[in-house]
Amino acid sequence: MVGNTKQKGFVADIFPVLKKYQLEHVTNNYLDRIEVVSKPVWKKLIDKTLRDAENKWWTKITSEGDLTRIGNIHQDVTLCGLWKICNQNRQYRHCINIIIRLAILKTDGDVMCNLCNKMCDDMTKHFMLNCTKLFKERDSLYENILNEIDINLFNDLSNSDEDILIETLLGSRTDHMRPDQISATEWTSFMCIVSKGLSEMWTHVTNCLIEV
Template identity: 30%
Template structure:
């Protein structure tokens, strides 16, 4: 992305149509990369990789460029041009004229905590001099805005609930993190993720047991009679892996909570486990669910 958007900090007055086209292209690539269906909700596909939207990425580049301008020598050409444009912006605002360009774009990004840097510079000549500190502030502010919007989007539809309960931070989802650590299990992790994002609110018919269900994922993992023997082995391995009390608490959880746990959610019980122990549980779950999928589709 940095190469594809080289110089994007100088783009300005991008129309909603142009931005939407770039966002659509990114969503298409992200879904193809992860092997998702076209109808997979974009809010899940993008956030499972923990990547920002195109608009957020461009915002980051613009504010980092602003930091470079503020840190540059006052006698440099770029600093003189910046001060000239800044003066023009202030003058035109006082005359109630329409502004365009780099500075106006920064103001329109709705990141007041970052734009305040310009205000402080105008009023007091104060700005963050450290490149690393400014970069940290920019990334944190945009990440916070991105997560806030993501949480809002997930709350708009009940079909996102399973994903929202499993993936709680805007960062690469646990399945991809583990896949990088252990590529030999990547396909099994990907299968868990696929089941998590699969639309389950339509009534479907199970060919294996001849029953209808409104949640095919829950039906497959917990209910389908054709998988009873394999499921019993799976649950027995959970009992052998975890302390007795923990395995009882997990297996006696509400069905939806149990499904989320088996797909990668860190439930109340697993919250107390360190990362290595949690990884062991996910490895067991991904291996057994992969075996169930083979049997289910054979």
């Protein structure tokens, strides 16, 4: 059994990861019996662990309706592209955080928008597409997007289904921002513009919605 994992060193770094994926027995066997796992066995063990983790992720995403949107946005068990943007463009960390919050925001029943006084059952959709009191900020965002991406891509995005539009603006690369359509660099610029625009709109949202 590993002792004080607060100490510095390889074991202290690797043990929390092994514990997370129920692999701590590998370290315990080594410490207790100097039993070293062979490379082929280790590779097979890791492959199975990753598959199990991915299956667990997809089971959770598909079984919980509140996670549908984030599941459509982030479809791979890899580092989310939005976090990569944060690492590369630290000045956008706050703005990207707003995108993440919008992606997981849920509505428990109907709510009334305190800005436009209309009912809605999807807070994120209302905020991003429908609230009439945010039309100036929304138009400014779309204008900045139009100046950044190809006009045909912009038209496809504008004419798409509302849910697809929202998911694309929140970081999905499944429909209109596929890697074969737009490069990683272009997508990063697009998401920085979107995140900045949504962040400016977000200043209105804290007092925007009240439950009725």
